[in-house]
Each structure stands twice: as structure tokens, then as C-alpha cells.
Amino acid sequence: MRVALIINPASGAIRDPADIVALLRSAGATEVRSFALGEEEAAARSGADRMVVAGGDGTIGPSALAAADGGVPLAVLPAGTANDFARALGLPLDLEQAARVALSPTPTTRPVEVCVTADGRPFVNAANAGLAVRAAREARGLKARLGPLAYGLGAVRAGLRAPAIEVDVTLDGRPFFSGAAWQVAVSGTGHFGGGSAVGDTDPDDGLLDVTVVPAGARIALARRAYGMRRGTLDAQHDVPHARARTARVHMATDAEGRGFNVDGELVKVAALEAHVHPRRAEVLVP
Known part of the structure; x- marks a missing residue:
């Protein structure tokens, strides 16, 4: 072969x-x-x-x-x-x-959608703004020693110190969310951060899953973190979640807070647009 x-x-x-x-x-x-x-x-x-x-x-x-x-x-x-x-x-x-x-x-294969940003960057899991970006930065120097646990420690540090971000989210050309948020996720599989997930995503439905964690009391982040680790974040009643063919996330915040974590790669831009590629990848699975 x-x-x-x-x-x-x-x-x-x-x-x-x-x-x-x-x-x-x-x-x-x-x-x-x-x-x-x-x-x-x-x-x-x-x-x-x-x-x-x-x-x-x-x-x-x-x-x-x-x-x-x-x-x-x-x-x-x-x-x-x-x-x-x-x-x-x-x-x-x-x-x-x-x-x-x-x-x-x-072989057994499973069709998986490929998400693509407006500038041509493909991703399969998620493009995150907000705490996930800060968590990735915090984890960067710890991965060699801690492995996947570095993401958990990075998330804890981010939750204690990182500010909320001001965002405007548009789905298929229509306003979806505007205001302060802890995190915004534009997802394919919806998995990120060494075992976290936004929830019930379908990586073969031809749609992006978009989830917003609105800003609020910092102590409430423990419930959000629990939802991410359990993969039930989108089931929390006060977490906006929707599916769309295209998504745009714009951050009106300072330079330090700007940026996206795109499948683990940090991209320092103020806005991200994404869509689902018309063809699926056939991925071999057990």
C-alpha cells in the first residue's frame, strides 16, 4: 500500500x-x-x-x-x-x-468537515477567542514538562487573571451576539484544550457550531469549565449556541486581548471569518 x-x-x-x-x-x-x-x-x-x-x-x-x-x-x-x-x-x-x-x-472512514478562515487557514477542531487564547499562552512553556495537563493549568491561570473581551459575532450575515464575553468558539469537532469540548457538535453537518460564553462573575467560570470538560457547555441555558454556514467574530478590545487559538495555533488578528469547505475529508477510524 x-x-x-x-x-x-x-x-x-x-x-x-x-x-x-x-x-x-x-x-x-x-x-x-x-x-x-x-x-x-x-x-x-x-x-x-x-x-x-x-x-x-x-x-x-x-x-x-x-x-x-x-x-x-x-x-x-x-x-x-x-x-x-x-x-x-x-x-x-x-x-x-x-x-x-x-x-x-x-478500512472504515468517517466524513469530517474542514473549516476554513477567510484568509485560507484550514482547521478541524475550533477557532477560539478569549480565555482559550490566554490559556494557550499560559500553557506554552509548560507542555514539555506537563503534557496535556499544561492546558488545564493554563486554563486555571487564564480564568484567574484574563479579562473579558468585547465581541461582535455575526452568523450568515445576521447579528448573533454583541457585548462582553469570556470566550467565543467557532467549531468543527468542537474539541480543544487537551480534552475540553463545547458540546453536541456534528463534524459532518456542513455547518459551523458557534458558542459564546457571556462575561459575568469570575467565580461562575468554574461552572463553565466543568461544562467544557464534560462536553456540555452548549447545554447551559445562558450560553448562546447556534449553527451557521459562515461566521464572523470581531473583537473591539486592546491589542493584548486580541487573537484566536486556531487548533492550538495562536493567530493575532482582531477579526476572524470562517466557513465550511464544500468537500469533506474521509478520515480513517477504528
């Missing part, structure tokens, strides 16, 4: 890219052709039977977009810190087990 491999050598679980190639060969690959980050489209057009991406959540979006356009099945070797996409789809977090799923002779 021919494999086109996209690998992020900077991902925490990858010590040597050659180890990933050897893992795929031992799982049944007859040919493994490696491509660098930024070569996702070339990988999808290479004639491979499977496209495999090895890296963290931020690596998956571009590969998912290329695989969707190229009509090639996509497999994920979760080699990041949070691996929220793998958790959302029930993929093995162990690389050896994930390689066996990737090279299964009787």
Missing part, C-alpha cells in the same frame, strides 16, 4: 521522522513517500492509496483540506500534546495502534 506522509518533526511525540516511516512500513505500507509541511496538496496528488499526517492538531487542518480536495483517505497519527482531533473521533492515541488503523486492509 502506497502512503503519502505529511510529518511535523517539531511535534512532541516525534523524536526522529524515520521512526514514523518505519512504523508505517511495519503496519503494512509498501511505499512511504514523505512530504514537508506546506506540501499537502502535492501529497494528495501523488497517487498514494492513503495520506497520513503525523503531528499535532495544528498540522491536521491543511492535510484534511488537501485530502478532501484530492479524494484520498486521510489517516492521523496523533503526535502532538493535546491531540484533540484524535479524541473527538475516537482514534488511538498510541502511535503504533494509530498506524495499524492507518494501514488497515479493510
